[in-house]
Amino acid sequence: MGVIVDTEDRIVAGLGDARARTLGLLAPIDDADLERQVSDLMSPLVWDLAHVGHYEELWLLRNLAGAPPTNELFDDVYDAFKHPRRDRPSLPILGPADARAFDAGVRSRVLDVLATVDLDGDDPLLRDGFVYGMVVQHEHQHDETMLATIQLMEHFAHPDADDWRPSSVLRSETGGQRASSVPEGDVTIDGGTFLMGTDEHAWVYDNERPRREVEVPPFRIDRTPVTNRHYRAFVEDGGYDDDRLWGADGWAWRQRTGADSPLFWRREGEGAWSRRRYGRNEEVPPDEPVQHVSWHEADAFARWRGARLPTEAEWEKAAGHDGEPGGPQQMLGDVWEWTATDFDGYPGFVSFPYREYSEVFFGNEYKMLRGGSWATDPSVERVTFRNWDYPIRRQIFAGFRCAAEA
Numbered sequence: 001m002g003v004i005v006d007t008e009d010r011i012v013a014g015l016g017d018a019r020a021r022t023l024g025l026l027a028p029i030d031d032a033d034l035e036r037q038v039s040d041l042m043s044p045l046v047w048d049l050a051h052v053g054h055y056e057e058l059w060l061l062r063n064l065a066g067a068p069p070t071n072e073l074f075d076d077v078y079d080a081f082k083h084p085r086r087d088r089p090s091l092p093i094l095g096p097a098d099a100r101a102f103d104a105g106v107r108s109r110v111l112d113v114l115a116t117v118d119l120d121g122d123d124p125l126l127r128d129g130f131v132y133g134m135v136v137q138h139e140h141q142h143d144e145t146m147l148a149t150i151q152l153m154e155h156f157a158h159p160d161a162d163d164w165r166p167s168s169v170l171r172s173e174t175g176g177q178r179a180s181s182v183p184e185g186d187v188t189i190d191g192g193t194f195l196m197g198t199d200e201h202a203w204v205y206d207n208e209r210p211r212r213e214v215e216v217p218p219f220r221i222d223r224t225p226v227t228n229r230h231y232r233a234f235v236e237d238g239g240y241d242d243d244r245l246w247g248a249d250g251w252a253w254r255q256r257t258g259a260d261s262p263l264f265w266r267r268e269g270e271g272a273w274s275r276r277r278y279g280r281n282e283e284v285p286p287d288e289p290v291q292h293v294s295w296h297e298a299d300a301f302a303r304w305r306g307a308r309l310p311t312e313a314e315w316e317k318a319a320g321h322d323g324e325p326g327g328p329q330q331m332l333g334d335v336w337e338w339t340a341t342d343f344d345g346y347p348g349f350v351s352f353p354y355r356e357y358s359e360v361f362f363g364n365e366y367k368m369l370r371g372g373s374w375a376t377d378p379s380v381e382r383v384t385f386r387n388w389d390y391p392i393r394r395q396i397f398a399g400f401r402c403a404a405e406a
């Protein structure tokens with residue numbers, strides 16, 4: 001009985017926290033901005049707002065309790081696969097007030113159903129609250145997506161943005177270790193096998209399973225993510241103009257876009273750079289991890305330094321040593337870190353509970369990101385968590401660290 005109550009409490013708290021975060025993020029934004037297409041890459045914020053409610057209705061009311069849909073049309077307009085993000089403003093989507101009311105209505109029925117389900121039985125969807133954990137994590141993942149959309153709004157300074165910084169920066173401001181005093185350089189990780197992935201079922205995604213032994217030869221990895229100071233040296237050394245540093249796709253991307261620095265950076269004169277951060281311009285802080293670089297930029301930087309990106313297995317093995325004296329640091333909660341690896345299922349992968357979360361993205365189009373950013377909720381932040389995106393994407397909170405042969 002104790003276990004059941006704990007799981008239920010955890011679910012109620014998790015759902016409540018996710019919703020408080022969603023509503024808090026959007027509260028200072030006026031309706032016109034919520035409905036606006038800020039960028040071709042992103043949905044209008046009001047689409048994400050109702051999409052999380054629709055996903056919750058689908059999984060926690062319709063699949064779990066056989067409840068009828070609030071509106072059958074929502075299966076079309078709020079299905080992320082049916083319409084590209086740039087087309088979403090022209091869909092018949094709910095306005096901000098209706099989206100909030102829809103989400104709240106779904107939530108109150110979800111809590112009624114929760115009181116009736118068996119979290120301790122044989123149904124794999126329900127066991128240990130799996131499907132509830134999936135819905136909580138889904139909402140937090142969309143909150144991170146919304147934070148990327150808000151950062152793309154040129155003239156909107158969100159009142160909470162002071163706290164939206166890499167965890168190591170926030171810690172340094174509250175008297176902890178200053179980012180600039182973290183020893184630089186790299187650390188050697190011994191070769192050998194380690195256990196990659198997890199067999200946990202509750203509150204983790206299918207793509208993290210099954211756990212297995214993986215053999216990794218010895219390698220070196222940066223102690224910290226690459227900082228703005230280091231990245232600037234690459235920029236000022238002409239890294240963006242040296243085609244030898246870029247892969248073929250990367251060079252084509254660089255030529256096509258004319259990119260010459262991370263997204264949101266602006267050159268202010270000889271050796272001086274500013275960046276736009278949530279609607280305000282500031283000097284680029286030298287000791288922060290670089291953010292808003294594509295995989296191609298990370299790959300070119302690594303080559304410039306005579307290094308390479310870590311594989312996903314190397315990253316996860318190194319993360320097992322996070323925080324040890326002399327070990328790698330800031331692996332969770334600073335920036336997503338690009339790795340060299342394409343997205344695939346681990347040997348023995350079984351899709352659960354639906355192919356569209358992970359499996360349909362397997363292949364060589366996507367690169368894996370690890371570690372979680374400052375925008376990632378702890379419910380989604382763990383060393384086994386796997387994120388992915390196109391190698392050209394930069395609006396996400398992505399940086400990287402380098403690796404090399406030992």
Ligand code: AVJ
Pocket residue numbers: 080138141142145357387388389
């Ligand atoms: C895992 C972050 C790539 O945002 O497309 C959200 C997460 N899946 N809704 C995404 C997700 C379904 C996904 N990423």
Ligand code: FE
Pocket residue numbers: 051055080138142
């Ligand atoms: Fe989604």
